[in-house]
Amino acid sequence: MSKLDPLFSSELARAETRRVRRRLRTASAAAPGRLVLEGEPVLNFSSNDYLGLSRHPLLVERSREWAARHGAGAQASRLVTGNLDLHEQVEAKLARLKGTEAALLLASGWQANAAVLPALLRAAASQGEVELYADKLNHASLHHGCQAAGVRQIRFRHNDLDHLESLLAGKAETAAGKSVSRFIVTESVFSMDGDRTDVERLAALADRHQAFVYLDEAHATGVLGPRGMGLAGLAPGRIDLAMGTFSKALGGFGAYVAGSRALCDYLINACSGFIYTTALPPAVLGAMDAALDLVPTLDAERARLAAAGDNLRAALRGMGLDTGASSTQIVPAIVGDEARALALASGLEQRGLLAVAIRPPTVPAGTSRLRVTLSAAHRDVDVARLIDGFAAVLA
Numbered sequence: 001m002s003k004l005d006p007l008f009s010s011e012l013a014r015a016e017t018r019r020v021r022r023r024l025r026t027a028s029a030a031a032p033g034r035l036v037l038e039g040e041p042v043l044n045f046s047s048n049d050y051l052g053l054s055r056h057p058l059l060v061e062r063s064r065e066w067a068a069r070h071g072a073g074a075q076a077s078r079l080v081t082g083n084l085d086l087h088e089q090v091e092a093k094l095a096r097l098k099g100t101e102a103a104l105l106l107a108s109g110w111q112a113n114a115a116v117l118p119a120l121l122r123a124a125a126s127q128g129e130v131e132l133y134a135d136k137l138n139h140a141s142l143h144h145g146c147q148a149a150g151v152r153q154i155r156f157r158h159n160d161l162d163h164l165e166s167l168l169a170g171k172a173e174t175a176a177g178k179s180v181s182r183f184i185v186t187e188s189v190f191s192m193d194g195d196r197t198d199v200e201r202l203a204a205l206a207d208r209h210q211a212f213v214y215l216d217e218a219h220a221t222g223v224l225g226p227r228g229m230g231l232a233g234l235a236p237g238r239i240d241l242a243m244g245t246f247s248k249a250l251g252g253f254g255a256y257v258a259g260s261r262a263l264c265d266y267l268i269n270a271c272s273g274f275i276y277t278t279a280l281p282p283a284v285l286g287a288m289d290a291a292l293d294l295v296p297t298l299d300a301e302r303a304r305l306a307a308a309g310d311n312l313r314a315a316l317r318g319m320g321l322d323t324g325a326s327s328t329q330i331v332p333a334i335v336g337d338e339a340r341a342l343a344l345a346s347g348l349e350q351r352g353l354l355a356v357a358i359r360p361p362t363v364p365a366g367t368s369r370l371r372v373t374l375s376a377a378h379r380d381v382d383v384a385r386l387i388d389g390f391a392a393v394l395a
């Protein structure tokens with residue numbers, strides 16, 4: 001027993017009463033797009049393995065090979081003795097694909113956002129005033145990074161660049177003559193809604209207002225944009241920092257930021273989440289390297305994924321479900337009420353279809369939903385089974 005167990009127990013009981021107690025469920029991946037969940041085989045419409053790469057032989061083999069050749073761990077942080085040629089090889093490949101001067105690997109997407117934003121914002125704050133514009137529906141890790149920096153966020157309405165521009169213009173009048181650093185923090189594809197930012201417009205308005213753009217490409221990397229490497233590539237050289245993960249469409253684990261050489265060198269010097277953590281291990285780097293070789297070749301998979309998204313949205317809308325502004329492989333069925341979302345998810349699961357219900361605080365109150373995610377590993381018949389499942393549960 002720990003000394004705080006009574007506290008933990010009462011917190012858990014409170015969560016139980018509010019019906020927000022979280023529980024882990026034991027899963028084993030049967031194959032991409034499929035899962036055995038607590039012993040039951042299900043079609044998995046809740047993973048972020050958008051290209052089905054998590055089990056790709058090339059990733060698994062290179063991961064195994066690099067571990068066998070270079071060991072299970074990197075032994076130290078990058079700035080001490082952990083900086084292997086493998087890290088530099090993956091970073092160079094990534095920068096080439098992203099079309100940036102440089103790239104830097106970080107441990108996970110959550111950790112990257114939580115650590116990189118404070119490093120950037122604190123440097124700017126030491127020089128003068130900082131204005132930080134953040135989308136209202138930014139991921140928890142972006143929010144955490146902004147909060148950790150101690151800089152007040154100016155939240156703009158979700159994916160509303162008109163609102164962002166009017167906020168920037170309003171502030172510009174009051175800030176005339178002062179030294180101000182402006183930051184815009186947003187996502188290229190939003191994790192819970194599957195809608196995308198107009199990145200070219202974002203870049204143009206950032207240029208007009210001299211704002212630094214921090215773009216989270218967690219759900220776009222591998223799926224959208226030039227070479228499938230995210231939407232920042234639609235505004236070459238104009239997105240100051242594109243962050244993304246290897247943990248979703250790229251099938252593995254880890255994260256990156258891509259941008260200028262000076263930006264990456266600065267982070268190597270100032271980002272404590274880079275400096276004080278052990279370098280990523282060879283097995284992880286091997287999977288990253290293989291995924292980067294594969295992603296530019298997967299146009300057919302991306303086209304199939306996009307078509308499956310269109311098909312699913314049309315079918316769900318036909319049943320009267322609200323899929324919001326989704327235009328990607330993430331298709332929410334927004335039902336509003338928490339209990340209804342849970343009942344819908346449970347009905348689908350009884351039919352061997354996993355589409356997890358997402359409720360507040362992960363999404364705003366009144367917008368509980370099933371977050372359906374498609375993968376290129378799903379066959380047409382799998383998506384058809386899901387559509388039939390929705391129809392049956394709603395009947």
Ligand code: PMP
Nearest residue numbers: 108109110139191216218245247
């Ligand atoms: N950013 C966004 C927008 C995300 O959805 C996620 C994952 N849920 C992350 C960052 C964190 O990435 P990772 O899973 O690699 O920690």
